[in-house]
Amino acid sequence: MNGSFSCGCHPGYLLELDGRRCKAAGQEPFLLASVQFDLLLYGLRSFKEDVLTFTGKKIIFSVDYDWKEKKVFWLSLDAESIKWITMDKKNKGTIVKETPSPFSLSVFEDVIYWSDTKMRTIQKANKDTGKNRTVLIKRLGQPFGLKVIHETLQPIAFNPCQNLGCSHLCLLGPKQSGMCRCPIGFLLANDGTTCVLPADTAFLFLVSPSVITQVYLKNIQSTIGLKTLPEHKALSVPIVNQITAMDYVLQDQSVYAADSEGGFIALFKLKEQELVFRGKVLQLEGDVVTSLAVDWITHNIYWSSRQQLIHVTLASKAYTTILFDRDLSQPNSIAVHPPSGVMCFSHMQEEGAGVIGSILLNGLNYKEYKTGPERLAAFTHIEKMLFWTTVNDTTKVWYSDGLQTKHLWFEVKKDVVDLKVYSKFSQQGTNHCVEKNGGCSHICLPYPGGRTCKCHIGYNSTNATACGKDVRCPEMTRPCKDGRKCLLRERFCDGQADCLDESDEENCADGVRSLAVDWFTGQLYWTNRKRKAIYAGAADGSGYATVLGKNIDPKELVLLPAKRVRPSPSIALVLELQASGGYDPYGQEVNRLISRGWVKIDIFDSHNRVISGRWKVPIRILPVNPRLTTGEINAVPQLENAELYLRIVNARDADVQSFAPITHNNAGLYKYPPQAPARSLFAADAPLPSYPSPYRFPNSQMMCSSYLETVDPPPPSAMLFEEFE
Structure with missing residues (x-):
C-alpha cells in the first residue's frame, strides 16, 4: 500500500508496541549490572530491581553469565580474584585467586577468560575448579575488554511469523509460536491477523452503585498510570437505586442491571447517551443479585446472590435453576464465553485471598486461581486483553496485553462494583444452544462439543430435553x-x-446419632455420624474419650453393662420391628429400614423361672410403650395380621433348642405365650378386626392363628428334632 510500512524483528526478538523497536522473546530479559559494591538484576519489562550480592567495600568491575550452570561470574579490583554466585543465591565461591589487577572477563563452554592489566596478560582457567590456568596473550600494552564470539551464543531459529500474514506486528510466543498484535490505537480484528482503528467501538463499562461509566479504549497504551478517568461518558440508570452488577449485549444493545434495594434485574436499551427501561427480567424475594453475566447467544443470565450460589435464568420464559452449588465466599464478578462454553467468576476465601474460579457453562469442571492478598473487585476480558480492578485506598484498573502481565491503566477514588469490556469484535461465535434453544424445553447450557438441558426449579427432567412439574410434597x-x-x-x-x-x-451437623447409658455407673456412650467413632464420657460433662474410632460407621448403639440380670416377673423383652418395602402414607416407595411395629413378651413367671418355649406374639402398631401391662397390650391394635415367631431358651436347654430348624414347616409348634390372656375385646370365634396401618405390605403372607391359652411346653427332646429332619 502506498505510504505504509511494517517493521520486523530478527528471530528470537519481539517488536515493541511502538511498531519500530525490537526486544528479546521468551522469558523476561534481565540487565546484569555492577553498581559500585552491588551486583544487580534489573527486569527490562517489569522494571523490578534485585540485589544479587553485596561485596562490602570491594568494587565489582566486570560480570558475565553462564547459561548452562546458571552462575554469575564477577571480578573485583580490590579482591584480586574472580568470584561466582548462583542465580538463586544459594551457592557462591571464589574460582581464581592471585590475579593482581583483573579488568574484564567472559565465560564460554567450560572455560573462563579474563584480562589482567598489571600482569599485561589474557588468561584462561576451568570455570568450575580454577585449574588448568594458562596465559593466552602477553603484550607490552595493557589489555582491557574482551568478548568471546561464537554462533551458538546467538543462534538462528525458525521464524514462526513468516507465514502468519499479520497486517502490522508479529510477536514470538512460547514453543516457537507467533502471535499477531497491533500498534497503539488499533484493535485486532476477528480474523486474528488484521489491525483496525477502534474509534468508539471499543469501550469499558465501569459500574458504580449509582452510575455506569463508558470508558473508551482507543488511547489505552498512551495513558498508563492515570490518576483520573480517561476519555469517558456517564450513563444514568433509571429506576435502579443501588447497582450491584451489569452486562451488555451488543447485537440488540441491551443492558442488564441488578438493583440491590429492589432485589431485581432490569432490562434497558442503550440509545445514544441514555438507557431506556424495558422491564424487569428477574425478581428475587429476600435476596440480592451480587454479580451477573449474559450469554449473548441464548440470552441466559448467569448470576450470583447472597446465597453464595450461581444460578442461571432464561429471561424470556422466567426459568431459573442452580448451576453451581459449592459454597462460595462473597462472589462478586462473573464473565462468560458462550462459544467455548466456559465461565469465570471471582470470590474471596476465608483468609482474605482473592480467587478466580472457572467452570463449564453446564456447571462442571471447576478450577481456581489465587490472585493474592489484594481484594479482587471485578475482572473482564477482550481480544487477548484482560482487565481487572483491585481495591485498597483507591480503586485501580489494571490490564494485561498478553506481553506484559500487569499494567496500571488508571485509579480513581470511587466504589466500583462491576467491570465489563466490549468491542465490535466481541460476542461473536456460536454454540449448540443457538437453534431452538438446543431442543431443550427449559434451559439450554452449552459446553465444549455439546449441550445440557436443565429444568426450572420445581420441575424434573422427564427425558434428555423435556421437563415435568414436580409433585408437591405432602x-x-x-x-x-x-x-x-x-x-x-x-x-x-x-x-x-x-x-x-x-x-x-x-x-448435616457433626452431631450425635445414637446414645446409650450405663445405668450402673451413669456413664454416657454415643456415636458420631461424621467422625465415625464411638465415645464415652461422664454425665456431668467433665470429660470424654474415644472408645472405638477406626473409621467405623455406627448407626445404632446398644449397651449391656451387666452380664447377668437377677430374675424377676417384672422383666420383659421389648422388640421393635423394622422393615423395608411397601409404600409410606404419601405414596412413596419405602426402600430402607423404618419402624413398623413392636411386641412385648414376659421372660420370667411368678416363680422367677424362664418361660422357655416357641412363641408367636402379635405385633402391635406404633408407638412403642413398654410400660403397658400384658392386658393393656392386648388392647392395642395389631399391625395388620403380622406376628413375631421367637424362642425363649433357658441356659440349661440351649444346646438342645439350637438343633430345631426355623422354617414354615415348624410354624405349628409355635404357640401364644401362656401368661398373655385371650383377647378379651373380641369373641373367640369372631374374625379379627382390621385396623388402619401406616404402611401397606405388598403380597403379605403373614400367618395369624387363633389366640389360645397354652401351657408352657417342656424343652423339646433330641428325638423330637430328629423327626423334623
Missing part, C-alpha cells in the same frame, strides 16, 4: 434438592443417602 416431608423426590423429614441427615442426588445428607 406435610411432614421435604423435597430433595433436585426436586425429583419427597422424603419424610426424619430421613434427612440420618446417615443414609435416599435422594437420587444424595442431597438429604448434605450440610
